Amino acid sequence: MTITTEQDVIFQANSCVDSIITLICKGSIEFTPKNSDIFYAVGQFKPDILKQFREKTTDPTFWGSDIDDWLFENPILLWYLLKIECSKNECLSETFEAIKGIQNMEGFIMNSHCEAMRLLILKEPNSPRTERAIQYFINNWKSQDIQEISIGILALSEFDYFGYESLINEICAYILSIQNDIGYISNNESEYEFLFFSDTAYAIIALSRLYQGNKEGLLKSINWLIENVNDQRTHIYAKQMGNLLLALIAMGGGPRISLSEYEWNQELQRQKIDYIRPYFIHTSPLYQSKIHVKELFNIISSSISKSQRKILICSLYIDLLYEDLINKSEDNPDLEIKIITRPSSGITGMREKIARNVLKLLNISIKGNLRTCENIHCRMIIIDNKELIISSADLTRDQLYDEFNAGIYTKDKESISKAVQFFENLWEQSKSIQNRDY
Numbered sequence: 082m083t084i085t086t087e088q089d090v091i092f093q094a095n096s097c098v099d100s101i102i103t104l105i106c107k108g109s110i111e112f113t114p115k116n117s118d119i120f121y122a123v124g125q126f127k128p129d130i131l132k133q134f135r136e137k138t139t140d141p142t143f144w145g146s147d148i149d150d151w152l153f154e155n156p157i158l159l160w161y162l163l164k165i166e167c168s169k170n171e172c173l174s175e176t177f178e179a180i181k182g183i184q185n186m187e188g189f190i191m192n193s194h195c196e197a198m199r200l201l202i203l204k205e206p207n208s209p210r211t212e213r214a215i216q217y218f219i220n221n222w223k224s225q226d227i228q229e230i231s232i233g234i235l236a237l238s239e240f241d242y243f244g245y246e247s248l249i250n251e252i253c254a255y256i257l258s259i260q261n262d263i264g265y266i267s268n269n270e271s272e273y274e275f276l277f278f279s280d281t282a283y284a285i286i287a288l289s290r291l292y293q294g295n296k297e298g299l300l301k302s303i304n305w306l307i308e309n310v311n312d313q314r315t316h317i318y319a320k321q322m323g324n325l326l327l328a329l330i331a332m333g334g335g336p337r338i339s340l341s342e343y344e345w346n347q348e349l350q351r352q353k354i355d356y357i358r359p360y361f362i363h364t365s366p367l368y369q370s371k372i373h374v375k376e377l378f379n380i381i382s383s384s385i386s387k388s389q390r391k392i393l394i395c396s397l398y399i400d401l402l403y404e405d406l407i408n409k410s411e412d413n414p415d416l417e418i419k420i421i422t423r424p425s426s427g428i429t430g431m432r433e434k435i436a437r438n439v440l441k442l443l444n445i446s447i448k449g450n451l452r453t454c455e456n457i458h459c460r461m462i463i464i465d466n467k468e469l470i471i472s473s474a475d476l477t478r479d480q481l482y483d484e485f486n487a488g489i490y491t492k493d494k495e496s497i498s499k500a501v502q503f504f505e506n507l508w509e510q511s512k513s514i515q516n517r518d519y
Contacts, residue, residue, distance in 0.1 A: 094334030117161040119323035138167035156196040188213030195229040199236035227280040231287035264305030282324035289331035363487040378481040393463040407446040418447040452511035
């Protein structure tokens with residue numbers, strides 16, 4: 082069968098799944114970590130098969146005596162095991178640590194650098210080791226074989242597609258430039274054709290991510306794979322079928338969903354992005370012919386009014402919105418409010434008396450949860466561990482009304498978690514307020 086349309090890709094993918102299932106039933110493809118890539122692929126069509134695989138991972142005998150060495154030599158299989166979310170096993174952690182341990186100072190990791198780099202990006206995306214591995218690939222990708230280069234593209238796109246978009250395009254253009262007229266893609270000069278097979282399959286997977294399966298050259302390559310599946314040796318045939326299925330999935334041959342389900346998933350994704358993305362907010366006395374843009378004040382005021390469990394505030398000075406906090410505390414005795422500010426002794430002139438009165442009233446209403454710190458410089462508000470506002474403005478009239486101040490508002494869970502940790506550390510370093518501080 083020659084693939085020319087999307088329907089052909091879908092038909093061939095399902096045919097490939099049937100062939101793999103037959104091999105599994107015959108025992109030709111065993112439930113072993115060495116076949117994690119095959120089960121990852123077929124599991125997208127047959128969840129029950131993937132469930133069986135996961136269940137097998139709970140049996141200590143599943144891992145075998147040589148699996149540490151096998152995964153060490155083939156980090157991509159460890160990547161598939163982690164994506165399958167198999168049961169935690171000591172050998173996975175130990176092998177991962179061993180792979181990290183052979184990285185040299187330049188960032189190079191022996192035993193398949195790009196496979197290990199993709200694994201690092203999955204497990205430790207922000208580590209120095211990952212950064213060095215990426216930089217090594219950027220500097221040396223032309224010296225890698227096509228399978229490694231293709232996995233490098235996948236790894237870079239999973240780490241930061243837009244940050245490396247131009248490089249990814251450059252590498253993809255190179256891969257297409259060495260495509261053979263009959264369809265295979267490889268820079269390997271070996272006489273063993275099965276090496277061309279894995280190179281070509283991973284090239285299709287990488288290129289499909291960029292070209293979304295619409296490139297004519299990819300159809301030529303996928304047809305070459307279909308024509309060159311070698312069933313003479315069971316192990317090689319099984320791996321080829323797994324690679325072929327992964328390539329077909331990348332070309333759009335994966336499981337189908339209805340249009341309504343697709344649209345709903347897209348809507349949920351849009352809402353998720355809108356929910357967690359940071360918003361720029363500001364106070365501007367004059368902005369684009371508008372007088373008194375008070376986004377900072379409005380969002381802070383609204384967030385305080387909606388709070389139910391906890392309010393955490395860092396502000397150098399406070400003479401505005403303190404009445405809202407007092408009223409909120411009175412209306413909801415279970416609401417926890419913690420405030421860190423600077424001592425009023427640092428304020429002089431007419432504002433000193435106001436500051437002292439505000440601190441006294443606040444401290445009484447929030448049950449003594451007001452502390453001072455001489456070194457505080459951040460302005461931050463956390464609401465119910467669900468909303469975070471960081472800005473250049475204190476809770477004062479001049480900074481929320483009359484000065485140019487700006488900040489960020491977000492509901493991103495990771496950012497909020499780190500902000501809470503920062504606040505709690507600052508809280509421990511701050512002093513409980515005394516009468517003389519009023």
